[in-house]
Amino acid sequence: xxxxxxxxxxxxxxxxxxxxxxxxxxxxxxxxxxxxxxxxxxxxxxxxxxxxxxxxxxxxxxxxxxxxxxxxxxxxxxxxxxxxxxxxxxxxxxxxxxxxxxxxxxxxxxxxxxxxxxx
Amino acid sequence: xxxxxxxxxxxxxxxxxxxxxxxxxxxxxxxxxxxxxxxxxxxxxxxxxxxxxxxxxxxxxxxxxxxxxxxxxxxxxxxxxxxxxxxxxxxxxxxxxxxxxxxxxxxxxxxx
Numbered sequence: 725x726x727x728x729x730x731x732x733x734x735x736x737x738x739x740x741x742x743x744x745x746x747x748x749x750x751x752x753x754x755x756x757x758x759x760x761x762x763x764x765x766x767x768x769x770x771x772x773x774x775x776x777x778x779x780x781x782x783x784x785x786x787x788x789x790x791x792x793x794x795x796x797x798x799x800x801x802x803x804x805x806x807x808x809x810x811x812x813x814x815x816x817x818x819x820x821x822x823x824x825x826x827x828x829x830x831x832x833x834x835x836x837x838x839x840x841x842x843x
Numbered sequence: 844x845x846x847x848x849x850x851x852x853x854x855x856x857x858x859x860x861x862x863x864x865x866x867x868x869x870x871x872x873x874x875x876x877x878x879x880x881x882x883x884x885x886x887x888x889x890x891x892x893x894x895x896x897x898x899x900x901x902x903x904x905x906x907x908x909x910x911x912x913x914x915x916x917x918x919x920x921x922x923x924x925x926x927x928x929x930x931x932x933x934x935x936x937x938x939x940x941x942x943x944x945x946x947x948x949x950x951x952x953x954x955x
Contacts, residue, residue, distance in 0.1 A: 761944070770845065770949040771881075771889065771932055787940040820888055824944070827936065829879035831891035831900070
């Protein structure tokens with residue numbers, strides 16, 4: 725059964741780069757059926773899709789975040805990563821990684837990790 | 844402002860039926876892209892509830908059902924139970940601006 729787990733710093737300073745990694749277990753990140761996505765949720769607010777990547781490295785990003793986002797994949801480690809540059813307090817959120825079936829629905833999800841942007 | 848519009852809140856008494864709407868446009872739901880629904884219980888990650896407009900993953904009770912028509916979709920919950928109190932989100936694909944996955948703003952379901 726596919727499982728995902730986010731990891732990374734819980735506190736990032738303003739103007740710096742947020743970096744998170746998602747480790748996939750119970751299956752291969754090189755599956756032809758899955759994209760791998762990042763979604764975030766600011767405290768008390770709704771879900772916002774950040775971007776998704778295929779094992780080949782093909783990506784698609786939320787246009788509103790595209791200039792600051794880089795998603796990469798490491799098939800040897802069964803991991804994919806998120807980098808969000810020039811962060812502000814508005815980037816404080818719970819960040820989730822998830823498997824995305826053929827650019828359609830997200831399932832499964834990681835448990836999420838809270839990242840706070842503060843000096 | 845979300846690309847997909849949901850009511851902020853709905854409520855119903857135990858045993859009743861409630862519906863949650865998800866309104867899109869010609870670049871997403873109206874373009875034929877399918878709609879998916881998620882349930883988020885307090886303090887937990889979202890869970891897939893309905894995929895491909897009307898399909899239930901294994902383990903999801905048949906009290907939950909989804910439908911789609913034109914530029915809108917709906918989630919229906921029958922036989923409302925206290926454990927259904929949660930936030931619900933719709934999600935689809937939008938073909939504008941190079942293509943994006945998009946979520947609705949979410950709907951808080953309160954069981955009275």
